[in-house]
Amino acid sequence: MHGLILAGGEGSRLAAGGIRVPKPLVEVAGRPQIVGLLETFAALGCQSLTCAVRADFPAVTRLLDGTRFGPLLTLVECRTPSSLHTLVEGLRAVPAGPVFCSMVDTVMRPADWRAVFGATERRLEGGADMVLAVTPYVDDESPVYVTRGGAGDVRALSDEPVEPPCVTGGVYGLSAEIRRAAADAVAGGGHKMRGFLKTVVADGRRVAAVEVPRIIDIDRPSDLQHANAWLAARDT
Numbered sequence: 001m002h003g004l005i006l007a008g009g010e011g012s013r014l015a016a017g018g019i020r021v022p023k024p025l026v027e028v029a030g031r032p033q034i035v036g037l038l039e040t041f042a043a044l045g046c047q048s049l050t051c052a053v054r055a056d057f058p059a060v061t062r063l064l065d066g067t068r069f070g071p072l073l074t075l076v077e078c079r080t081p082s083s084l085h086t087l088v089e090g091l092r093a094v095p096a097g098p099v100f101c102s103m104v105d106t107v108m109r110p111a112d113w114r115a116v117f118g119a120t121e122r123r124l125e126g127g128a129d130m131v132l133a134v135t136p137y138v139d140d141e142s143p144v145y146v147t148r149g150g151a152g153d154v155r156a157l158s159d160e161p162v163e164p165p166c167v168t169g170g171v172y173g174l175s176a177e178i179r180r181a182a183a184d185a186v187a188g189g190g191h192k193m194r195g196f197l198k199t200v201v202a203d204g205r206r207v208a209a210v211e212v213p214r215i216i217d218i219d220r221p222s223d224l225q226h227a228n229a230w231l232a233a234r235d236t
Contacts, residue, residue: 001121001173002094003046003071005037007053007060007104008078008086017221022057024104026224029231033218034060034104035067042069044117046100052076052090083193088186091179098124099179103170105218107227108133112212119210120173129205131173132197136165137214139223143167144194146209154207157198168197169215178205 007024014023024034031039034051041049048071053060055077064075076093080086083103091099100120108116120131132154134146138161146166147156157168174182178200185196201207216227 003041004101049073099174106170107216123208128208133169133171135215
């Protein structure tokens with residue numbers, strides 16, 4: 001499985017809160033977030049690494065140009081209007097095969113990364129078209145809620161809360177078919193990642209969910225403080 005990290009966003013809410021470094025460079029657990037994610041993906045066993053980076057963040061590119069992670073790293077500089085467009089730009093550079101993809105602002109504990117990666121491999125090998133990491137921990141300003149069936153497959157995605165709480169966490173397993181579907185969605189005028197995800201489920205594709213206790217998205221300075229405190233704590 002190949003690894004892909006999407007780092008094409010502006011990080012405007014972090015900047016508005018006084019954090020001036022690009023989002024991929026904020027320090028999480030003592031490491032620039034993008035470096036920590038790439039190290040995690042390499043340790044998980046990704047055959048290759050691709051990172052789609054915002055073109056007007058040259059500091060990110062300079063950092064990654066001088067860093068080695070084991071698997072081959074490909075950098076894709078992009079100026080894209082949405083995470084869906086960034087996904088498609090990044091996928092163009094990823095070798096053929098299944099993909100383990102994360103947004104750059106996603107924080108999980110190491111054991112949860114391992115659990116999600118292993119389950120994603122198994123579910124894709126078992127015929128799933130797509131895998132979503134999900135969590136009952138709702139911390140996003142505009143979450144995508146997940147309704148699951150008895151076997152853990154995703155039945156619906158919505159903007160409205162569900163019970164028990166379950167939301168997407170910005171980590172995806174993509175089959176070859178879903179890679180093509182993402183490109184087709186952008187070519188057809190698709191704009192938002194959540195819209196694409198909803199369409200994938202509504203079209204009846206087999207989408208599996210892998211739950212972990214907590215996933216934090218770093219959107220605001222308070223999220224960054226929370227993530228660092230959580231990772232440093234011994235207890236959940």
